[in-house]
Amino acid sequence: MLRLPFIRRLKWNEYVSLFLGILFVTFEKLLSGVVFAIHIILRPIWTNYIKRMTKRYPEKHQSPFVERARAIHDADDIRQMCNISGYNVEEHLVRTQDDYILCIHRISKDKPGKIGMPIPKKLPVVYCHHGLLMNSEVWVCNIDQRNCLVYQLVDQGYDVWLGNNRGNKYSRQHLRFDSTDVDFWNFSIDDFAHYDIPDTIDYILKTSEQKQLTYIGFSQGTAQAFAALSVQPLLNEKVNSFIALAPAMSPKGLHNRIVDAFVKARPSILFFLFGRKSILPSAGFWQSILPNVLFNRILSFCLAQLFNWSCESMSPLQRHASFAHLYSYTSVKCLVHWFQIMRSAEFRMYDNDQIVHDYFSKHYRAARFPTKNIRTPILLFWGDSDSLVDIQPMLNSLPPMAEQIRIPGYEHLDMIWADTTHKYVIPSVLERLSIIYAGTQSKENADEKAVNLHKPRKQKAHEEDLDFQEEEAEEERKVERLSIRNKKSKRKWGSNLDDEDTKKLYQSNVNSNI
Structure with a gap:
């Protein structure tokens, strides 16, 4: 009530x-x-x-980039988006310990249904996770494939997986609750850290038959990893490196002062306004109703007012393709958790007590995530125009081994959608991965091994039989040639040998098993 x-x-x-x-x-x-x-x-x-x-008035022929941007914009799901670029998607379902069903995606150029069959690919595994109010589609919105980190990873021979949070477009199932139930939406960053991230990592490692993977997070996807690695020490043994794009831990606040004061108000006010289920469920309705140009302008205006982002590093075509896949569902409680973090200026767990904020603030506070305890190597990519990244307090909260790469002029969304990510982001990520997996096989060998592993057993047996038959035929041809040559000089072997004995004698020189 x-x-x-x-x-x-x-x-x-x-x-x-x-x-x-x-x-x-x-x-x-x-x-x-x-x-x-x-x-x-x-x-x-x-x-x-x-x-x-x-x-x-028939439509004139458009340039390839325009047609590609329009196709990505109109795509209904990630499968259609990847097919535009010639990649395939395999869906996997992960059951969390608290009975949510998460749909995660595996990206490959293999044929659908044969990405990991009948034997896992056994390639270096990279797990990418999206940000707040997003889903896995944000990783494949680039109209220029050079700027798509996921496609570049696949082309370099990595086994790429994309995660999804509970409640978003691809993960709205629960074994006991319906998505219309209040209990279904009773989750925050704490639940992502305790269930979604570790359970997804366990599933990926088990399916790929690997012991470790590399985690790449964007925005809230980095916060979920910070939280999960800090509260679950054993998870550090399964993640060999953590690459954080536009890392989020304790943002200062929002650009607009009125809105900033509103979001830092007590959680009871926010629950009173938005309820306790999904935040802004009508956003999808407005996106389907409004013309594309108007919707993009409204979204750009909101980003400028809330975060002071101009999105100038993205072309109008890229914004047209990306903004259509920017929003996905999450809980009001998750957003309230971020408002609590902004208000306290510390990366803390969710505070369930909504009454004693002022009266007992000196005696009670929600526990901080112990991010100093993270043992996984960390690499931070941040833009100096990103209003949500406060880099120095973040570095103070992380272990001394954490590294950082500053990208001048980059805003928050530029880390995955800018027209220059192929210059400033992707090369550094690939370089870090090449260092991590320096002892593994090359891309060509990995591709050959993957193709060989994907062949059905019957097909392998059939190919082996064909190879054996070709070898036998070649041996027969050699024996025939030698036998014909012997007829011209029988005195070398004696006149008592017939043609069959001659063949056996020469065959013994060709095949040592006889």
Whole structure:
């Protein structure tokens, strides 16, 4: 049951934030209802109009980049997105210890269904994980394949896996709860650290029959790894390196002061406004209703107001393709957890106590994630224009072995979507991986081994039989040639040998088993 905050428990600026928040939520609900009704009425008329205009003015041939951007934008899922670039996706289901079903994706150029069959590929494993309000699709949105880290990893001979958080587009299943239940959405970063990340890593290592993997996280994907590696010491033995793109640990806050004051308010206010299920579930509705140009402009405006991001390192075509796959579902509790971290300026566990924030703050605080205890080597990639990365406090919270690479002019989303990642991000990642796996086989040998492992056993046996038959035929031809040559000089072997004995004699020189 929702509870209204009491008067004494709020400050004046929090009352302003609460009032503005109520206006925003109420206006959004009313507007979405009106627009939905108009959409239902006008959709048939608009569809017929588009068909008539298309027949009257046929669309001109577009450049490959334009067609590719449009195809990625219109793709319904990650399988379609990867097929555009000639890659295939294999889906795997991971059951967490608390009974969530996570769908993770394995990317390869192999034929569907034969990526890991009948024997695992036994290639170096790389596990990539997305950020807040995202899913695995964000890794394959690049219209230029050179800028796609995942595709470059596959081309270099790595076994690439993409994870998904509970509650997002690909992981909305639970063995006991429906996605409409409040209990389904009762999770925060703590649950990602205790269940999603370690259970996914265990599944990947078991399936690939490897002992270790390399973890690459983006944004909240880095925070989940920081938390998981700090609270589960044995997980450090399974991750040989942690590469953090646009790492998030304890952001200072948001760019807009009014919104920043609102998000740092008490969790009870946020739960009162947004409920205890999914955050902004109507975002998908607005994306499907609004024209693409208008939706991209609204999203760019929101990113500029909230985080002061200009997205200038991304071309308009790249923004068109990427923004369509930017949003996915997560819980209100997860967002509240981030607001608590911003308010305390420390990377802490979720605080369930919503009443004693002011009165007992000196005597009680949620525990900090012990990130100093991480033993896995860490490499941080951060942009000096990223408002969500406070690098020095982050380095102070990590072990001394943590390394960093600063990229001038890069914002948060530029780490995966900028037009220059093939110059500033991907080469350094590949260099680090080459150092980690310096003793493994080359890409060509890995590809040959993978192709050999993917062949069915019957096909292998058939090919071995064909090879044996060809060898036998070659031996027979040699014997025939030698036998014919002997007829011209029988005195060398004696006149008592017939043709069959002559063949056996020469065959003994060709095949030592006789």
